[in-house]
Amino acid sequence: xxxxxxxxxxxxxFIKAPFEQTCKFLGDNPHAAVMITCVVAGFRGIIRPxxxxxxxxxxxxxxxxxAFREGLTEAxxxxxxxxxxxxxxxxxxxxxxxxxxxxxxxxxTSQFLSVCLAAVLIPxxxxxxxxxxxxxxxxxxxxxxxxxxxxxxVGGNDAVIEPPQVNSTFKGNNFLPIKTISSxxxxxxxxxxx
Amino acid sequence: MDIKASAIKILGNxxxxxxxxxxxxxxxxxTALKAVIRPAVIMxxxxxxxxxxxxxxxxxxxxxxxxxxxxxxxxxxxxxxGFRLAKAKGYLKNEELVNKIKNFKDFKAFKKDDKNKEGxxxxxxEAFGKVxxxxxxxxxxxxxxxxxxxVPAISYFTLHPILQAIGMEKKETAVADSNKVDLKA
Numbered sequence: 001x002x003x004x005x006x007x008x009x010x011x012x013x014f015i016k017a018p019f020e021q022t023c024k025f026l027g028d029n030p031h032a033a034v035m036i037t038c039v040v041a042g043f044r045g046i047i048r049p050x051x052x053x054x055x056x057x058x059x060x061x062x063x064x065x066x067a068f069r070e071g072l073t074e075a076x077x078x079x080x081x082x083x084x085x086x087x088x089x090x091x092x093x094x095x096x097x098x099x100x101x102x103x104x105x106x107x108x109t110s111q112f113l114s115v116c117l118a119a120v121l122i123p124x125x126x127x128x129x130x131x132x133x134x135x136x137x138x139x140x141x142x143x144x145x146x147x148x149x150x151x152x153x154v155g156g157n158d159a160v161i162e163p164p165q166v167n168s169t170f171k172g173n174n175f176l177p178i179k180t181i182s183s184x185x186x187x188x189x190x191x192x193x194x
Numbered sequence: 195m196d197i198k199a200s201a202i203k204i205l206g207n208x209x210x211x212x213x214x215x216x217x218x219x220x221x222x223x224x225t226a227l228k229a230v231i232r233p234a235v236i237m238x239x240x241x242x243x244x245x246x247x248x249x250x251x252x253x254x255x256x257x258x259x260x261x262x263x264x265x266x267x268x269x270x271x272x273x274x275x276g277f278r279l280a281k282a283k284g285y286l287k288n289e290e291l292v293n294k295i296k297n298f299k300d301f302k303a304f305k306k307d308d309k310n311k312e313g314x315x316x317x318x319x320e321a322f323g324k325v326x327x328x329x330x331x332x333x334x335x336x337x338x339x340x341x342x343x344x345v346p347a348i349s350y351f352t353l354h355p356i357l358q359a360i361g362m363e364k365k366e367t368a369v370a371d372s373n374k375v376d377l378k379a
Contacts, residue, residue, distance in 0.1 A: 020324065023280060026334070027327030033220035036337055040221065043342035051346035056354075096198065102206035109205045112214030112223075119224040123235040 033115045037081045045074030061141070068137055069130065071090055076129055077122045084121060087116035212306050217333040218269045221341070225265055229258035254363045256353055260345050268340030269333055274298045276332025280325045290318040291325075301325065 025031065035158040049067035090109060097106045204210070213219040233251035236242075242250075277298045280286070286295060294310070295301050304310050305326065312320065357363035 019279075019283065020285075022325030023285070023324045024320075026322035026330040027325070029216070029327075029330075032215060032330055032333075036217035036220055036225055036334055039334060040337050040341050043338050047342045048346050051350050054350065074236050093306055097202065097205075100202060100206070102202065105208065105211045106202065106205040108211050109207070109214045112220055113205075116227055117221055119220065119227045120231050123232050127235065127239075149373045 002160045004088060021134075025194050031085075031111065033112045034081060034085050037115055037118070038078050040083060041074045041077040045071050045078075045170060048074070064141070065138070066136075072130060073122070073126055076126055080125055081118045084118035088114040088117070147170060208308055209306070217337065218265075219272065221269065221333070221337045222262070222265050225258060225261045225341070229255060229262060232258065248361050249357070252360070253353065253357065256356060257345070257349055260349055260352075261341050264340035264345050264348075265337065268336040268344065270271055270336075272332040272336030272339070273329050274332070276328040276330070276335070277301055277325065279332075280328025283328075285321055285324040285328065288318050288321040290314055291321055295325070301329070 010021075029035065049071045051068040052070060053063055055063055089107065093107055093110045097103055100106060236254060237247055239247060279369040286292060291314075295304055302349045304322075311322065314322065354363060
């Protein structure tokens with residue numbers, strides 16, 4: 001349960017003296033390794049794709065795809081960085097070393113090693129999670145592109161559809177349906193008039 | 195040898211704890227691991243062709259090497275900056291600490307040995323915690339600025355020329371030449 005009173009007091013203190021409270025929080029925090037890796041992953045997930053999109057490569061589709069993959073890698077990294085130390089702490093350290101006099105030191109060092117293990121696991125997790133997500137992203141992009149193309153054809157058909165090659169010797173008749181330039185619909189039935 | 199006893203010996207080591215408890219140690223170690231693991235995983239991918247794999251692995255290795263360089267150059271500077279800021283704010287004005295910690299070098303030596311902290315009063319421990327927090331905050335700021343702002347900016351200008359220099363990427367002029375249509379032919 002979250003202690004609301006403590007949270008309120010903490011927020012009040014932070015507003016009063018933000019630097020001092022931040023120093024106090026970080027100075028006694030045993031989860032510095034997890035926090036820093038998550039913060040860096042979060043910032044990297046935003047800034048690295050921006051730089052990729054700014055790249056000189058003229059292929060915007062390739063850039064968009066690469067930027068999305070980079071953002072996705074960091075989005076996968078954050079939960080792995082949080083979950084790995086948590087699982088190892090609760091599953092191994094607290095069960096095996098609880099009665100040891102050096103428990104606090106062991107907890108701190110094992111958390112650091114768990115973060116290192118997470119760094120090893122992330123590329124492997126990405127190999128499993130990324131392909132289906134990237135495929136879905138590609139499908140979404142393709143459908144968006146197809147829809148856009150379709151909109152152009154329907155809305156501005158005069159600009160897209162090239163005029164048909166008319167044979168000058170052919171004068172036309174009243175039996176064959178003619179496809180007009182202004183409309184993409186088929187002209188059913190016989191022509192009336194000329 | 196008993197596995198549990200050896201694990202306690204390694205995990206309970208005080209010097210290892212000093213390195214492991216800080217944010218800088220985690221960033222430097224994870225970046226070094228990424229520089230090895232990520233290119234290895236890329237090269238192990240069976241679906242991509244060897245040229246693409248080599249190019250992507252080289253690019254990732256260079257990027258992580260730049261990250262490692264940034265971590266080593268940015269973090270110590272910002273850590274010291276954090277210490278100075280905490281000192282300027284008056285967190286070290288504690289009679290038990292003021293003579294023992296005069297500069298950042300003293301702080302590092304004091305932090306390394308746990309025996310130094312054993313005899314401290316509650317107020318002195320709190321003051322030391324705040325100074326340590328200032329140093330950790332410096333690590334955070336240095337890591338974020340170095341790894342997420344400076345490295346993408348540096349790699350934006352240097353990564354392609356380096357890849358071209360080691361022959362992993364074609365030069366833009368070479369690509370343009372290969373795309374040119376020979377009108378005389």
